[in-house]
Amino acid sequence: MSFSPVSRARGFLRLIAPVCLIGMLCLTASGQTVSQCTTAASTAALVASTGLAEKVGNIVLSCTGGNAGSSVNGQLFITLNANVTNSLDTNGNPQNISITSTGAAVTATPAILTSGTTLEIASFSYAVPDPNTIPVYITISGIRAAVASLQNGSNAVVTASLFGIGFTLQGSLVNLAVAGSAPLLASVQSYGAPCIGSPLPPSIDFPTFINSGTSSSAVRVTEAVTGALAPQDPTATNGVRIIVQLSGYPAGAQLYVPNALVGNSGSIPTSGGEFGSSVAGGSYVPSANQLLLSLVTGADQNGAGGTLLYPSPVAAQSFTGMTQLTVSGGSAYAVYEVVDHSSFVLESVQAPVFVVNAPYSCSTLSQATITVMEAPLSTVSVPTTTDPVPRFVAAALGSDCQQVGDCNGVYFPVLSVNTSPISLTGASFGGTQSSPLSIVNNGGSVLSFTTSITYQSGANWLTVTPSSGDDAINATLAVVANPAALQPGTYTATVTVNAGEGGSAVVPVTFTVGQPGVTIQGIVNAASFQTGAISPGSYVALFGLNLAGTNVAVTFNNNLTASVIYDSAGQINLIVPATLTGSSATVVVTVNGQASNSFTVTLAPNVPGIFTPGIVNSTGLVNAGSNPAIRGTFVSIYLTGLAIPVTGTVTVNMGSQTGVVPSFAGSQPTYPALDQVNVTIPAGLAFTGNSVPLAVCVTTTPGQPVCSNAVTFYVQ
Numbered sequence: 104m105s106f107s108p109v110s111r112a113r114g115f116l117r118l119i120a121p122v123c124l125i126g127m128l129c130l131t132a133s134g135q136t137v138s139q140c141t142t143a144a145s146t147a148a149l150v151a152s153t154g155l156a157e158k159v160g161n162i163v164l165s166c167t168g169g170n171a172g173s174s175v176n177g178q179l180f181i182t183l184n185a186n187v188t189n190s191l192d193t194n195g196n197p198q199n200i201s202i203t204s205t206g207a208a209v210t211a212t213p214a215i216l217t218s219g220t221t222l223e224i225a226s227f228s229y230a231v232p233d234p235n236t237i238p239v240y241i242t243i244s245g246i247r248a249a250v251a252s253l254q255n256g257s258n259a260v261v262t263a264s265l266f267g268i269g270f271t272l273q274g275s276l277v278n279l280a281v282a283g284s285a286p287l288l289a290s291v292q293s294y295g296a297p298c299i300g301s302p303l304p305p306s307i308d309f310p311t312f313i314n315s316g317t318s319s320s321a322v323r324v325t326e327a328v329t330g331a332l333a334p335q336d337p338t339a340t341n342g343v344r345i346i347v348q349l350s351g352y353p354a355g356a357q358l359y360v361p362n363a364l365v366g367n368s369g370s371i372p373t374s375g376g377e378f379g380s381s382v383a384g385g386s387y388v389p390s391a392n393q394l395l396l397s398l399v400t401g402a403d404q405n406g407a408g409g410t411l412l413y414p415s416p417v418a419a420q421s422f423t424g425m426t427q428l429t430v431s432g433g434s435a436y437a438v439y440e441v442v443d444h445s446s447f448v449l450e451s452v453q454a455p456v457f458v459v460n461a462p463y464s465c466s467t468l469s470q471a472t473i474t475v476m477e478a479p480l481s482t483v484s485v486p487t488t489t490d491p492v493p494r495f496v497a498a499a500l501g502s503d504c505q506q507v508g509d510c511n512g513v514y515f516p517v518l519s520v521n522t523s524p525i526s527l528t529g530a531s532f533g534g535t536q537s538s539p540l541s542i543v544n545n546g547g548s549v550l551s552f553t554t555s556i557t558y559q560s561g562a563n564w565l566t567v568t569p570s571s572g573d574d575a576i577n578a579t580l581a582v583v584a585n586p587a588a589l590q591p592g593t594y595t596a597t598v599t600v601n602a603g604e605g606g607s608a609v610v611p612v613t614f615t616v617g618q619p620g621v622t623i624q625g626i627v628n629a630a631s632f633q634t635g636a637i638s639p640g641s642y643v644a645l646f647g648l649n650l651a652g653t654n655v656a657v658t659f660n661n662n663l664t665a666s667v668i669y670d671s672a673g674q675i676n677l678i679v680p681a682t683l684t685g686s687s688a689t690v691v692v693t694v695n696g697q698a699s700n701s702f703t704v705t706l707a708p709n710v711p712g713i714f715t716p717g718i719v720n721s722t723g724l725v726n727a728g729s730n731p732a733i734r735g736t737f738v739s740i741y742l743t744g745l746a747i748p749v750t751g752t753v754t755v756n757m758g759s760q761t762g763v764v765p766s767f768a769g770s771q772p773t774y775p776a777l778d779q780v781n782v783t784i785p786a787g788l789a790f791t792g793n794s795v796p797l798a799v800c801v802t803t804t805p806g807q808p809v810c811s812n813a814v815t816f817y818v819q
Contacts, residue, residue, distance in 0.1 A: 138175045138231065140166040140267065142274035143240065149328055150250050151477060152259060152282035155484050156188040156492040157250045158338070159261050159279035162243040166270065171233035177269035179243075181214075181222040183279070184262050186249040190340075191488045197222070199245045199338035206239040207232050214243070219485060222246070245338055249484035250282050251496045258282070286331035287345070287477060288503030290604065292377040292514050293320040293549040295471035295573060296352050300462035309361060309384035309423045313375070317457045320548075321377035322347055322475040325451035325503035332366070332394060332441050332450050340491040342441045344399070346406035346478035347454055350434040351470040351573070357459040360437045361385070362412050362424035366394025366452035368445045373422070375455030378514055386421040392445035394452055398426055402438040406478025407491045411440055425457070433469075438478055451507065470573045472551060474499045502604050510604070517546035520600050520608035527612070529586040530620035532648060534700030540567070540580040540610060542600060549573050552602040554580070561594040565612060584614040587700065591616050621694045622648040623702035629676055630743050631712030631812035636705040640681035641712075642668075642743040642776040645692065650675050652694035659688045666775070678776045681747070708746040709801040711778075711811035717741040718797070718816060731817035734788050740780040741771065742799055742811060747778070751803035755782045757816060758795030784818060793817055 143163040150157035162181065169175055189197035195216070202211040202224065211227035229239055253259035261280035265272060301318035304311040312319070324345055326332055335342035349358060364373045365385030370393065373385030387395050395416065402409030412424075428435040437454070444450060456473065463469075481494035504510035520542055527536040544550035553571040558564075568581045582598060594614040601607045627634050629642040637643050645657065651672040657665040663680040670676075675692065686706055692699040718726040721736040732738050740755070745768070753768035754761070765782035780799055788795070797816035800808040 137270050138166045138169040138239075139271045139273070140164045140241075141272075142265065142277045145277075147260070147278045148280045149286060150261070150280045150282055151285040151287075151495060152250060153285055153477060153495045153498045154250045154282075155252070155481055155494045155496060156247045156490075157261075157280065158493075159246050159248050162246075162263060162265070162277060162279070164241040166239045166241065167236055169231040169235055171231050171235050173231050174228055175231060175270060176226065176228045177267060178226060179224040179268075180217075180266040181224075181243070181246075182264045182266070183220045183246070183248055185253055186219045186485055187216060187222060187246060188249045188484065188486050188492075189245070189247045190490075190492055191486050193488065197486060200243065201245050202227065203242045203244070204229065204240060206237055209239070209241055216486065246279070247492065248280065250280065252484045253282065283327070285477060285498075285500055286327045287343075287500055288325045288327050288506055289475045289500035290323045290325075290378070290503050290507075290515070291320070291473050291475070292323075292547070293471065293473045293551075293573075294318055295320070295549050296356050296458050296460045296469045298463055298465035301458050301460050303357065303459045307359065307425050307427070309425055312359065312425065312457050313382055317459060319375035319377070319455045319457045320473055321375055321453050321455045322473060323378055323451055323453050323503060323507075324475060324500065325506050326449050327506065329449055330444070330446040332396075332444050332452070333446075334441050334443060339493060341479075344406050344438055344440045344478040345396075345454070346402075346476050346480065347437045347439075347456065348434075348474045348476070349428075349436065349456060349471070351472050352430065352433040352435075352458065353460055353463055353469045354433070355461060356430060356433070358428040358430055358435050359425045359457040359459070360398065360428060361422060361455060362398045362426055363387075363422040364396040364439060364452050364454055365422065366396070366444075366450045368448055368450050369393040369395065370419075371421070372453065373455070374453050375457070377453060377455065378509070379512060380453065384421060384423045386419070387416065387443075388419040389416050389443065392447060393443060394441070394445060394450040395443040396439040396452055397442050399438040399440050400426070402478075404436060405480040406436075406438045407481075407494075409438060411442065413442060415442060433471075449506070451503070471549070472573055476500060504604060514547040516544050516548045516550040516602060516605035518550060518552065518600065518602035518606040518608060519543040519545045520610065522608050522610050524611040524613060525582055526615070527584045528615045528617065529584060530617050530622070531586055531589055531591045532619045532622040532624070532700075533586050534698070535583050535585045535587075536614070537581050537583040540582050540598070541577060542580065543577045544605070546605065550602055550605050552578075552600055552605070555599045555601070557597045557599065559595040559597070560592075561589060561596075561614075564589055564594060564614065565596050565598070567598055582610075582612060584612070586614070586616045589616045591618050619648045621650065621692055621697050621699035623690060623692055623699050624648065626690060626702065626704050628710055628712035628744055630714040630717065633712060633812055636707035636710050637679055638707055638710040638744045638746065639679050639683040640747055640776060641679050641710065643677060643679055645675040645677060645690070646673060647675075647692065647699065648673070650692060650694060654693075654695050656693045658691050658693070659683050661689070661691070707809070708750060709803065709809050710744040711742050711799045711801060711809065712744050713740060713742045713797070713799060713811045713814045715814055717814065726817055728793060728817050731793060731819040732784055733819060734784045735786040737766065737781055737783045738816075740782065740797070740799060742778050742780065743776050744811070745769070745778040745801065749801075751801045753780060754800050754802070754808070755780065756796075756798045756800060756810070757784065757788055758790050760785055760788055788818060790818055793819065
């Protein structure tokens with residue numbers, strides 16, 4: 104939303120008008136006294152901290168004084184601490200802000216926006232009553248604000264600063280709204296997708312779903328204050344809406360929801376049997392202060408738009424209709440809107456969700472989750488002509504069990520965790536150490552949990568796997584401590600398991616790290632010393648700590664033993680097993696019976712690396728600056744890392760001349776893991792000085808050669 108320089112200048116000029124200043128007497132030619140106004144006591148509205156277009160409380164001015172019968176002419180500026188978000192008309196003016204009065208008839212111009220947070224009432228007037236001590240009350244109502252944009256969230260207070268011209272003003276700062284917990288609360292009773300399967304009924308109606316034993320879960324939405332579940336009013340785009348979001352269902356699962364929901368104030372409330380209630384599709388009588396929500400078909404994924412199946416029922420009826428939701432990637436959503444309610448009692452409503460799915464492995468339960476939010480969801484915190492009112496940022500509703508009084512209900516999950524301290528020991532820079540942590544659900548429904556880690560010493564040395572989940576009965580987590588970046592010492596942390604309504608638990612973890620043991624720190628091509636992938640059957644160098652001993656072994660994937668050529672405290676030279684397959688492998692060094700950390704390497708068929716020195720001239724002498732090769736003769740290049748037998752096309756790059764085809768490329772017959780390439784130096788090879796860079800390349804995919812390190816090749 105933008106405001107023209109003209110409108111801003113107009114407001115500014117009015118504010119600095121030399122005749123009428125804020126809080127000062129404005130004198131007319133007859134010398135009459137001006138009225139004095141104060142902000143009358145009014146109750147700040149309770150609004151949702153997640154709301155982006157929440158209707159705040161009224162601003163009430165109580166004005167007295169002035170000469171009886173004379174006219175009071177005033178101007179008022181209202182500045183909020185959040186954006187004004189009333190819908191705008193085609194002229195860019197806020198809609199549905201009304202100005203009413205008692206004690207005298209007030210004539211006022213419509214409120215306009217002079218900035219994102221400021222409203223201006225350019226002119227209002229009334230005749231001073233006789234006697235002039237009778238208050239004239241001026242009420243400004245219908246202002247909406249982006250409460251969710253306030254920094255302090257659920258503790259936010261929406262305030263307004265008032266500036267008046269043409270009257271004296273006392274109490275210029277007023278509270279318009281308090282953002283408590285959302286006016287709506289909720290609970291979820293979820294059973295996910297049963298691994299034993301859930302049947303599709305022969306007909307799609309509520310009683311048949313129940314009689315067929317189709318599995319159901321439910322959300323329950325409860326008012327925090329009476330009237331929070333309200334139908335659409337003339338200033339809103341829609342009535343109160345909720346969006347039920349479902350995710351994590353297995354492939355092929357089908358989800359069904361009722362077409363209408365009858366609340367606890369209805370003749371017979373809707374329930375699939377969750378939360379200890381009786382099963383019923385729901386019965387409703389209009390004009391009887393009963394809560395009714397209609398399914399909204401065609402609403403978008405944020406809960407906006409669409410068509411109500413029951414916009415305004417006019418006759419008593421029982422509901423049996425069901426609608427299948429569109430499931431994409433295991434996720435779906437359902438949107439409901441309030442069409443009738445009672446403003447006299449706290450109301451709640453249940454939304455059953457029926458799942459149809461085929462049996463699957465019970466060892467891999469689906470991570471099905473259900474959340475409920477106020478809708479439509481949005482991120483728009485400025486006034487517009489098109490965005491729905493009201494609208495909300497995405498945030499799950501807080502628990503309603505205290506409001507309902509059933510927090511100890513057997514249908515809620517109850518988290519049970521062994522909170523005994525976990526003690527682990529390891530070696531600095533060594534391998535990981537782990538301990539199991541069991542989670543048990545001692546209640547009903549699915550236990551959804553998340554984990555977090557707080558460090559008292561050190562950082563990022565602990566992980567919990569899985570870090571979250573949804574399990575009908577229990578789960579076993581792995582608490583893993585990694586000393587790879589730790590110096591010797593004692594490190595502590597706590598693992599918190601949070602199951603929401605199901606409770607939480609804190610588990611202390613102590614990790615005692617000793618002096619470094621046998622440790623792998625890196626593995627490289629033994630010729631080029633380049634990091635990255637290595638190839639089976641090649642010669643590599645392994646670097647680390649405490650690698651020397653009388654009995655040294657290196658294994659790949661726990662079952663293939665490498666040929667150790669050389670070992671010292673910091674380095675082992677070895678030949679990778681030629682039979683190793685796959686895209687990666689784990690490597691472990693064992694020295695005198697002590698195993699190292701498990702080190703993961705990437706594998707590739709061809710990773711050529713040329714030794715230095717590694718080129719022999721046709722004379723049999725090693726190529727060097729004092730012994731250059733003659734153009735037109737051949738040289739032998741010694742390397743490691745070719746796939747044997749050779750796959751792809753082998754070429755040699757010499758200086759600016761690339762793609763030179765060798766006469767031979769393959770295994771050197773005398774030494775294991777040593778490869779040889781024989782190539783003739785082009786007679787026209789250009790060079791500067793006495794050398795060119797040389798590299799060997801292997802191409803198995805057109806246009807994607809894999810090249811060795813470049814070495815210095817001396818020529819003349």
